[in-house]
Amino acid sequence: MITHIAHIGIACHDLDATINFYQRTYGLTVTSREVNPEQGAQEAMLKINDVDGENASYLQLLAPISDDSPVARFLACRGEGVHHIAFGTADLPSAAGHARAQGVRVLYDPPRRGAMGSLITFLHPKDCGSVLTELVQTPVGKKTLNT
Ligand code: CMX
Ligand code: CO
Numbered sequence: 001m002i003t004h005i006a007h008i009g010i011a012c013h014d015l016d017a018t019i020n021f022y023q024r025t026y027g028l029t030v031t032s033r034e035v036n037p038e039q040g041a042q043e044a045m046l047k048i049n050d051v052d053g054e055n056a057s058y059l060q061l062l063a064p065i066s067d068d069s070p071v072a073r074f075l076a077c078r079g080e081g082v083h084h085i086a087f088g089t090a091d092l093p094s095a096a097g098h099a100r101a102q103g104v105r106v107l108y109d110p111p112r113r114g115a116m117g118s119l120i121t122f123l124h125p126k127d128c129g130s131v132l133t134e135l136v137q138t139p140v141g142k143k144t145l146n147t
Pocket of ligand 2: 009060086134
């Protein structure tokens with residue numbers, strides 16, 4: 001079952017400049033900044049709401065660290081903008097299995113490591129009305145890798 005919007009992923013060329021825009025314009029602050037080599041991206045998580053724990057919502061700002069990464073290819077084809085939406089769930093295998101049973105391609109099985117110690121998988125955008133969709137499970141009682 002999906003419980004909340006975990007984050008909205010935004011692709012950008014310059015991570016520092018984009019963080020600065022969201023700080024300046026909306027007063028958002030960076031909860032976590034990390035590099036995910038497997039995803040070929042450096043990223044910053046900016047918290048949107050006041051909810052702590054598993055059900056918080058974030059903006060995920062993404063810049064590529066390699067030219068053959070999904071974010072680099074997206075930037076080359078479409079330019080900066082919304083890259084994906086991420087739904088939160090307490091049971092990722094079940095949510096992914098439910099989507100698969102509807103004929104939606106699940107890209108990672110088993111799930112991989114996402115931002116802040118989460119487990120993630122993606123649903124193919126061609127099966128989701130051209131929306132790249134991520135499913136996220138945050139470890140219970142754990143807000144970030146560092147806590
Ligand atoms: N949103 C919507 N459609 C997208 C898309 C996106 N982000 N990325 C690609 N597509 C579409 C393309 O427009 C293309 O459509 P057309 O055939 O109509 O032109 C189609 O998907 C295939 O495009 P492609 O460039 O050949 O595909 P890629 O090789 O880039 O692969 C995908 C697409 C979804 C399999 C790949 O981006 C992927 O594996 N994504 C999951 C991983 C990821 O995005 N990681 C970064 C975020 C990490 C995180 O959130 O933590
Ligand atoms: Co994401």
